[in-house]
Amino acid sequence: MTDDRALAEIIAGIEGYDSFTLFSHVSPDGDTLGSAAAMCILLEGMGKTVEIVCEDRVPHIYQFLPGVDRVKLPQDAVGYECAVAMDCADVQRFKKGEYLFKNARYSMSIDHHFTNKGYADANLIRDTASATAEIVYDIYHELDKPITPEAAVCIYTGIVTDTGNLTYSITTPKSIRIVAELLENGLNITEVNRRIYRTVPFRKTRVQGFAMSNMQLEYNGTIGIATLTVPQMERFGATSEDCEGIVDMVRDVESVRVAIFIREGRDGTYKVSMRSKECADVGKIAKRFGGGGHAGAAGYTSDRPLSTTIAEILSAVEAEMVL
Ligand SMILES: [Mn+2]
Structure with missing residues (x-):
């Protein structure tokens, strides 16, 4: 399947369902949480009902991300119509949440791991993306939705944490262009970097x-x-x-x-x-x-x-x- 076709399926899924369960992977990192939180803001802005599920509690350093205080354990989740896996290379990454994902009426996987074989009904897998958050950014653009200041913090966090603060080899001109655009729209990178890298217990x-x-x-x-x-x-x-x-x-x-x-x-x-x-x-x-x-x-x-x-x-x- 072409990337355009995959993106169109994801957009159709977003537009076609009213309620969503988003999944962050076990041992959550800045990208799985940042991309789920940014996706949650997007969907709620479209009037949808959304929950975020994760096997593990949100690490202390990511608790500043807007909306992650609502992340639920699998046993506390409702399990909505459409399940969306964020940054999860395979179904083992859900741990106990796997049954929720499988029982959803429709499932989608948005990811950048080249090992992702496409386990969902709709799969948008871009191994050229530095972070899943970068793909969420593209979804905002495709739907022509403005990136709110809260969503900007989430997308930026996903990109900087997966790229080693924009230094690893997976960093692309596009990653830096996205960050530049977020900066132009008022993102306070000093504050976010302080929260991620310079607030050490x-x-x-x-x-x-x-x-x-x-x-x-x-x-x-x-x-x-x-x-x-x-x-x-x-x-x-x-x-x-x-x-x-x-x-x-x-x-x-x-x-x-x-x-x-x-x-x-x-x-x-x-x-x-x-x-x-x-x-x-x-x-x-x-x-x-x-x-x-x-x-x-x-x-x-x-x-x-x-x-x-x-x-x-x-x-x-x-x-x-x-x-
Ligand atoms: Mn990632």
């Missing part, structure tokens, strides 16, 4: 400092590895959300080509996150261990002891690295 700064000072370098400094156990996190009163970004700090060390961060979960398993500077396909490695992701960023869950998990991932990365 003290416990987060402390637990990240702890993880960094215990970081190890392996294989001539080309692999960086940081770990955190539950007791270590408890020392700082830190949650899993406070550990976001540690793997990126490991990646940023000059000699590091592949970064690994291993965090113990409450259930005793270990969450392994990886980043690669184009010298090993970490998505391939993660897949071998039952996880997923891209060549540059991927992860999986290990139910082996910590020492075994470290040994396994180090040898897998070493075997995969091309320096």
